[in-house]
Amino acid sequence: MKKSKRWMIFLGLMATFTGSAAFPLGADAQAGPFSAEARQKAEDLLKQMTLDEKVGQLNQSAGIVIPGLANDKPDDLIVQGRVGSILWLTDVKEINRLQHLAVEKSRLHIPILFGFDVIHGYRTVFPVPLAMASSWDPEVEEQAQHYAAQDARAAGIEWTFTPMVDIARDARWGRIVEGAGEDPYLGSAMARAQVLGFQGERLSPQSVLACVKHFAGYGAADGGRDYDSSYIPEELMQNVYLRPFHAAEEAGAGSFMSAYMDLNDVPASGNHWLLTDVLRKDWGFEGFVVSDAFAVASLQTHGYARDAEDAAYKGITAGVNMDMASQTYTRNLAALVREGKVSEQYLDSMVLPILEAKYDLGLFDHPYVDESRVDAVLSRPEGLELERRLAARSMVLLRNEDHILPLSRQLKRVAVIGPLADSTHDIEGGWTVEGLFGNGSKSHPVTVYAGIRNKLAKDAQVTLVSGPEPARIYPGLLDRLAGHKPTPPPTPQEIEQWIAKARMAASNADIVIAVMGETANMSGEAASRATLDLPGIQQQMLEAVAATGKPVVLVLENGRPLDIRWASEHVGAILEAWYPGTEGGNAVADVLFGDVNPGGKLPISWPRTAGSEPLYYNHNLTHEPEDRPDFTSRYWDINSKPLYPFGFGLSYTTFRFANLHLRKTTMGVGDTNEVSVDVTNTGAVAGDAVAQIYIHQRYGSASRPVRQLVGFQRVTLQPGETKTLTFPLGKNELEFWSPQKREWVVEPAEFDLWAGEDSTATLHQTFQTTQ
Numbered sequence: 001m002k003k004s005k006r007w008m009i010f011l012g013l014m015a016t017f018t019g020s021a022a023f024p025l026g027a028d029a030q031a032g033p034f035s036a037e038a039r040q041k042a043e044d045l046l047k048q049m050t051l052d053e054k055v056g057q058l059n060q061s062a063g064i065v066i067p068g069l070a071n072d073k074p075d076d077l078i079v080q081g082r083v084g085s086i087l088w089l090t091d092v093k094e095i096n097r098l099q100h101l102a103v104e105k106s107r108l109h110i111p112i113l114f115g116f117d118v119i120h121g122y123r124t125v126f127p128v129p130l131a132m133a134s135s136w137d138p139e140v141e142e143q144a145q146h147y148a149a150q151d152a153r154a155a156g157i158e159w160t161f162t163p164m165v166d167i168a169r170d171a172r173w174g175r176i177v178e179g180a181g182e183d184p185y186l187g188s189a190m191a192r193a194q195v196l197g198f199q200g201e202r203l204s205p206q207s208v209l210a211c212v213k214h215f216a217g218y219g220a221a222d223g224g225r226d227y228d229s230s231y232i233p234e235e236l237m238q239n240v241y242l243r244p245f246h247a248a249e250e251a252g253a254g255s256f257m258s259a260y261m262d263l264n265d266v267p268a269s270g271n272h273w274l275l276t277d278v279l280r281k282d283w284g285f286e287g288f289v290v291s292d293a294f295a296v297a298s299l300q301t302h303g304y305a306r307d308a309e310d311a312a313y314k315g316i317t318a319g320v321n322m323d324m325a326s327q328t329y330t331r332n333l334a335a336l337v338r339e340g341k342v343s344e345q346y347l348d349s350m351v352l353p354i355l356e357a358k359y360d361l362g363l364f365d366h367p368y369v370d371e372s373r374v375d376a377v378l379s380r381p382e383g384l385e386l387e388r389r390l391a392a393r394s395m396v397l398l399r400n401e402d403h404i405l406p407l408s409r410q411l412k413r414v415a416v417i418g419p420l421a422d423s424t425h426d427i428e429g430g431w432t433v434e435g436l437f438g439n440g441s442k443s444h445p446v447t448v449y450a451g452i453r454n455k456l457a458k459d460a461q462v463t464l465v466s467g468p469e470p471a472r473i474y475p476g477l478l479d480r481l482a483g484h485k486p487t488p489p490p491t492p493q494e495i496e497q498w499i500a501k502a503r504m505a506a507s508n509a510d511i512v513i514a515v516m517g518e519t520a521n522m523s524g525e526a527a528s529r530a531t532l533d534l535p536g537i538q539q540q541m542l543e544a545v546a547a548t549g550k551p552v553v554l555v556l557e558n559g560r561p562l563d564i565r566w567a568s569e570h571v572g573a574i575l576e577a578w579y580p581g582t583e584g585g586n587a588v589a590d591v592l593f594g595d596v597n598p599g600g601k602l603p604i605s606w607p608r609t610a611g612s613e614p615l616y617y618n619h620n621l622t623h624e625p626e627d628r629p630d631f632t633s634r635y636w637d638i639n640s641k642p643l644y645p646f647g648f649g650l651s652y653t654t655f656r657f658a659n660l661h662l663r664k665t666t667m668g669v670g671d672t673n674e675v676s677v678d679v680t681n682t683g684a685v686a687g688d689a690v691a692q693i694y695i696h697q698r699y700g701s702a703s704r705p706v707r708q709l710v711g712f713q714r715v716t717l718q719p720g721e722t723k724t725l726t727f728p729l730g731k732n733e734l735e736f737w738s739p740q741k742r743e744w745v746v747e748p749a750e751f752d753l754w755a756g757e758d759s760t761a762t763l764h765q766t767f768q769t770t771q
């Protein structure tokens, strides 16, 4: 594993917390995500800094006032050089005002690094990350994040808290929407793509610093309850949860965010094993770590730190460079250094990468936002075209009985049903930059209702029956900040009226399109659920319109898989649109009417009900095969298999997989091999197949997953066309962290190999590895 020269220096300093540096910080040291030039300049600057100014660089202040949580506006601290970064600020005038204070009024003129959660677009909002992962097309994700980076940079945001690469195997966890799903291989590809999208090959004055989060294991919260503790044995950390993080680090990510929760009884933001042993020592990471919001102060809340001083000590010595918003470093760190509890040399090593990032981002040369061009950049029309294309590419067709889809554009009478059908609030999903903190979104989202209208002739009758908006029992954090109260549930009379209206509209239509799921604030942070039902009266409305006998298409807008067992048997077609973004409604219509042939695939195993969770395809074998009906080790009251398997998604055409071939059926453990497979479009229209390669190691020093994704490619095929696709098979695909050997190994063993359209693929071969 990678170990850098910087790491050797860091190690030396760690060893001498209270003493003098074991190694000097040499200018010739190998730069990690940052350039050697930035390194030199940062070292020179560091020499001029006072202790308070150094601590200042480790402080990220909130750019807004959060009642009861954060400080007032940070003007005075900025002038004293005690603010390294600011978050939660998107008002460019305010960004410039604060930057002028830092650059003109502070002693060393060090610019502030402005950070914000640009998760899936800025003004043009792209599909949510779970949707982008459903494209199984990392290039798509890279393009979107590159576009978002250009927008963000023009608007004064130089650092984004993206990508979120937490593996999530439990749909009850609200933040499953922010990641790439359950699989480490797919997750790694998406992680890499996002880092490249934001930063480019190297950080530059045009790019945005990526922040890989939430390091690590946040997605494994007990019971899917957000923030709850995670208990993850090291083999699972290494083989599953850490893999996308490592991929992002290898792609050059300049920063990481330490997570909130306890990991194996040690809070992630005070976890030396994670932040130092794994991240710096094993991987050789040379960027910097910011805590999640208030997480350094929260080391006390967890019952891990005695008081604020202890929290600062535990945070910094674990390896958190920057304290997000809690002011714990600002108030305690200088004293810790003066008392000799933290050495100044160690402090220097924590400050240095932050300065380097600022140099490489060009902040010292161009600290201000050009306010005159912000709106023009954020309103670039090509963004909307890209968004629409990506959104359609991300959608997953789950069901299409009797080829009910694609629909005809000649349709004359359509009923569009459901609270999400015409909701501009929800189609973009959570984390919309301009929608946060009350700034007000300036995008003009296209709803599914509007998208359908756009496709049909002017005289077509498109009847909308929305129904009552389902409400969370507890309003979300942002709702609370905005003073929103939960909407009262509808009365029995109101429910009856809505159902009657929906039934009437369906009876008078040739087809019903039900747009249902969750409002955007039902998933995301602090938005976990104990059930996965369609919330509110949506299920009743759906059953009522289906009872009319009219064909029904269900379009899902949601941030997690839902319990759609009834729909999966009773409605004609189901299209998973996730939260598809600004042009989402047009993209849904593109797919419904066949202008785009859907090619997205599930990045998660779709549970039948909440009780199936956690559910994932890459589990181990048990002593009883899953399929044995008489003595199954699984549930007896529901089918223990997913409703739709990982990797699944239909198309308007069909594909055949054949000729699965290995260049060598016996290979040395250190060899590289190649797999090839022929994919043919056997239908009548062009379409995208996602070829997926899975392996299983039959025996070894540990039980290995029943299947494991080790390759995929999305390809477009014309009717009748065949493509031969090749995939590498070597160390990267075969190695795993062995709990008994406590290292990464490729073992001599027999393997199964499958190729096909999803994780239940049947086209099979075997191969062998030898010592």
Ligand code: BGC
Residues within 6 Å of the ligand: 117, 161, 213, 292, 293, 525
């Ligand atoms: C979230 C992070 C986010 C941070 C800053 C936290 O509450 O957990 O994902 O980046 O806030 O907005």
